[in-house]
Amino acid sequence: DADVTQTPRNRITKTGKRIMLECSQTKGHDRMYWYRQDPGLGLRLIYYSFDVKDINKGEISDGYSVSRQAQAKFSLSLESAIPNQTALYFCATSDPPGGGTDNEQFFGPGTRLTVL
Amino acid sequence: ILNVEQSPQSLHVQEGDSTNFTCSFPSSNFYALHWYRWETAKSPEALFVMTLNGDEKKKGRISATLNTKEGYSYLYIKGSQPEDSATYLCAFHTNAGKSTFGDGTTLTVKP
Numbered sequence: 001d002a003d004v005t006q007t008p009r010n011r012i013t014k015t016g017k018r019i020m021l022e023c024s025q026t027k028g029h030d031r032m033y034w035y036r037q038d039p040g041l042g043l044r045l046i047y048y049s050f051d052v053k054d055i056n057k058g059e060i061s062d063g064y065s066v067s068r069q070a071q072a073k074f075s076l077s078l079e080s081a082i083p084n085q086t087a088l089y090f091c092a093t094s095d096p097p098g099g100g101t102d103n104e105q106f107f108g109p110g111t112r113l114t115v116l
Numbered sequence: 117i118l119n120v121e122q123s124p125q126s127l128h129v130q131e132g133d134s135t136n137f138t139c140s141f142p143s144s145n146f147y148a149l150h151w152y153r154w155e156t157a158k159s160p161e162a163l164f165v166m167t168l169n170g171d172e173k174k175k176g177r178i179s180a181t182l183n184t185k186e187g188y189s190y191l192y193i194k195g196s197q198p199e200d201s202a203t204y205l206c207a208f209h210t211n212a213g214k215s216t217f218g219d220g221t222t223l224t225v226k227p
Contacts, residue, residue, distance in 0.1 A: 033215070042122075042205055042219040043160070050213060059216075090159065096213070102148045102167055103209050107159035 003027045004108040006091050012114045013081050021076045021111050023091030031094045032074035033105065034058075034066060036087040043090065049074055050096070081115040088112050118142055120208045122218035129196050130226050136192045137221040139206030143187035148209040151180055151191055154220065155202045163191075163204075196225040 004025045013019050023032065030051050035043040035058075045058030047066040055066060063085060065077045078085055089112075092105040120141045129135050141149065148167045152160040164173040169184040177194045193200055203220040 031213070035217075040125075040219070043207075043217040045215065045217075048215075102150075102165045103213065103215065104150060104162045104165050105152075105160075105207070105215065107161070109159055 004091060004093055004106055006089075006108040006111050008111060009109065010112045012116065014116050015082055017081050017115075019078045019081055019113070021089055021091075021113070023074045023076070023108055025072050025091075025093045025106075025108075027093050027106060028071075029093035029095055029106070030071065031096060031103075032068065033092040033094070034064075034074070034076045035090045035092065036060070036085075037090065037110075038087050046076065046089075078113075078115075081113075083115045086113060086115045118208060118210070118214070118216040120206065120216045120218040122204075122206055122221050124221060125219065126222040126224070128224045128226065131196060131198060133196050133225075134192070134194045135196055135223065136190050137204065137223075139189045139191070139208075139218055141187050141189075141206070141208035141216075143185060145210040145212065146184045146187075146208075147211040147213075149182055149184075149189050150207040150209065151189070152205040152207065153202050154205055160205055191221075193223070196223070198225045198227050201225045 033048045034046040049068045091108040094105045151163040154160040164180045166182040171182040203222045205220045207217045
């Protein structure tokens, strides 16, 4: 079974709709991240969370919100989706620095979101 | 926003060629530099985690070096094979735990 799972894997929605992407992990990591990837670009950080009570904005948080429901769950919401949010979204987890893996990130399979 | 740059953006080589690419990053607040390999339709997977200036890591035909004082890391692939075709991402991590990825170098190895 995958250590980091994302649902849904693919989603097509319309402009203005609210949508939630979910991420679950069984690695026992405290840190979780949401990234988006656009063609020709690398991974851009949307939000990250270092523990259940900690939420931080990344470089492109506008138009997104997150919820850390438990150590194992981190969801990303688009309150009112717009076409330029069409992208591939990745969730990732990591141990804190000094935890033996030096913040190495483990990625989920990705969610391909299309906003029409 | 931290500036992490990778070059070249893409690279096409013949099977058997050796190749290298560069990741440049800020030289301040350094904690770690990671290299990830990202194959099409898959998720990125870590190749190397590097934390010390002068680090050299090797995994089979792939190796990496790190210079934190001048802010760069090189990834080398010796004798490229078609299965090495992928996008190679570097990620810079600060001592505050923030991560910034470069845009990647996409390698295509022709048989």
